[in-house]
Amino acid sequence: MEVCRIDDLDVTINREGSCEFAKVSYPIRYGRYSEIRTPDYRFQFNLNGEIKFIRGLDKNWPDPLEWLKRTAGNDWVYYSTGGYSGVYDSFGEYYLPCPSYASNATYVNDPFENNAVGSAITAWTGLQARISQMAFGPFPRNIKDFLTLAGRNGPNVLATKARNLHELIGGNITVLPPDTRHVDYEVIPIIVADSCLYRCGFCRIKSHQDFSPRTREDIKKQIQNLKAFYGHDIKNYNSVFLGTHDALNAGHKLIMFAAEKAYEAFDLGQSNIKGANLFLFGSVDSLLNCDDSLFDSLNSLPLKTYINIGLESADKNTLDIIRKPITPFMVEQAFTRMLEVNRRYERIEITVNFLLGYHLPPGHLSSFIELTENRLDKPYSKGAIYFSPLVNSGSEQNRGIVRKFYKIKALSPLPTYIYLIQRL
Ligand code: SF4
Structure with missing residues (x-):
């Protein structure tokens, strides 16, 4: 793990998450990943520098234990605790994944109608534009490499990659x-x-x-x-x-x-x-x-x-x-x-x-x-x-x-x- 402070951002690369999938009632990450923490969000990236998770840190975020995940197909899914009221009994998991597209979900409240959730995705777009500039700064080699990768993976690039995934299979x-x-x-x-x-x-x-x-x-x-x-x-x-x-x-x-x-x-x-x-x-x-x-x-x-x-x-x-x-x-x-x-x-x-x-x-x-x-x-x-x-x-x-x-x-x-x- 390597950490670097850049202005108001804490950049951590090669963080180690859990090495086993687990059913737990708190935010957990698996494998290895990198993170940029701003005053308002935790943005987490996979090993290709692609955004994968966002968690809000301010009071507007719906629940400090909930987060957004982006899939390889480039869909955002909101992980809700459902207030822990029967989520585990109903789904066998502590979190209820709420996709941003129509599904067969029985829940009534759509988390994507909450402005704070939409704002988090917009905040990532803003950050992404900023890190593509930061990659030119005088930072340690590994940090620069991560910023360069993450700086390349803007929203349009990720949408194209998801199309490529479906084309190649x-x-x-x-x-x-x-x-x-x-x-x-x-x-x-x-x-x-x-x-x-x-x-x-x-x-x-x-x-x-x-x-x-x-x-x-x-x-x-x-x-x-x-x-x-x-x-x-x-x-x-x-x-x-x-x-x-x-x-x-x-x-x-x-x-x-x-x-x-x-x-x-x-x-x-x-x-x-x-x-x-x-x-x-x-x-x-x-x-x-x-x-x-x-x-x-x-x-x-x-x-x-x-x-x-x-x-x-x-x-x-x-x-x-x-x-x-x-x-x-x-x-x-x-x-x-x-x-x-x-x-x-x-x-x-x-x-x-x-x-x-x-x-x-x-x-x-x-x-x-x-x-x-x-x-x-x-x-x-x-x-x-x-x-x-x-x-x-x-x-x-x-x-x-x-x-x-x-x-x-x-x-x-x-x-x-x-x-x-x-x-x-
Ligand atoms: S068998 Fe085919 S049509 Fe029937 S439910 Fe499964 S996918 Fe749908």
């Missing part, structure tokens, strides 16, 4: 698996297959393309380009997301190829953050078509694999209404397979999603309760169930949905949380 990541919350959504995305099998009627993120796996050449090229894209900051990543909506259907060989190549190329074993992870989505069909050999292979990797399956409902009426072309029998089989894989494989966790809606038929919840009651004789900590709200934020119905969620949670023998959709 050949698509947008419209949704991350809920399990990526375990690594604060910090994943390097590689697309192994585009689109999904079903194109369900209710789904807002579906692609109209047919499901199509990428070639090995394409995956290799993505990995090479991603390594260059993440640059120095790649050391702060320990996780990969294989996209997009049904990577499990890409098949044993392609999944293993991508996972092994990424682990090696990104040097995940030497990350600043311990414990490498692999995240992917699967579908009912892709899970039922997987034989044990894929799970045996995944379990032997030096990373933990999380596979999230969209079941949505075990009720025929609901599946018809949401136009998901699967049957309750398939949902039951997939659920049983999830339980079996979770018991057998130490380094694999399959999790599932169900919908949570105000107007869904009563059979939706009763079939869920039946599904879990019939298969589990006691509570288990592995194999989370996520309920994804079918809502627009801000409505009175959202409160009703949250109440409904708590009723289900109380009856569920598995860890049960709300799924907050976030993109990358």
Whole structure:
């Protein structure tokens, strides 16, 4: 760590954050980063000199324990404590990430409507212009290097970089698996297959393309380009997301190829953050078509694999209404397979999603309760169930949905949380 005072700014480079992702109820940073502290803000930068976190220090900031984070896709997300009123019970985390774009959030107050939050982003723009000048000053070599990097990464450059990220993987990541919350959504995305099998009627993120796996050449090229894209900051990543909506259907060989190549190329074993992870989505069909050999292979990797399956409902009426072309029998089989894989494989966790809606038929919840009651004789900590709200934020119905969620949670023998959709 190196510190330098420049006028009213405290510049610290190479700060060391936690080397493990943790669930804590106070601001925490991971890996290594640099910081510029002004009288009013703490601005924190990743190892490429790109702004990553902002925390207000004056009395206007909504809460001294809350902060703003900028993602690799160049979105701002506000981390709210939610007053700590039930955030952990609902989401499995102490902080509620509130993205600056429309999502499926059930909270009513949008933090981006608070002037202090907008002002913080504007203050960073002002600081960025100032540091690009400061980089010419007579400062120690490492400080100058950091200022030069940070001075180059203005708002337009960061917006272009985010576009480049999506171009180099050949698509947008419209949704991350809920399990990526375990690594604060910090994943390097590689697309192994585009689109999904079903194109369900209710789904807002579906692609109209047919499901199509990428070639090995394409995956290799993505990995090479991603390594260059993440640059120095790649050391702060320990996780990969294989996209997009049904990577499990890409098949044993392609999944293993991508996972092994990424682990090696990104040097995940030497990350600043311990414990490498692999995240992917699967579908009912892709899970039922997987034989044990894929799970045996995944379990032997030096990373933990999380596979999230969209079941949505075990009720025929609901599946018809949401136009998901699967049957309750398939949902039951997939659920049983999830339980079996979770018991057998130490380094694999399959999790599932169900919908949570105000107007869904009563059979939706009763079939869920039946599904879990019939298969589990006691509570288990592995194999989370996520309920994804079918809502627009801000409505009175959202409160009703949250109440409904708590009723289900109380009856569920598995860890049960709300799924907050976030993109990358
Ligand atoms: S819910 Fe999943 S499977 Fe259905 S259309 Fe959307 S992405 Fe595809």
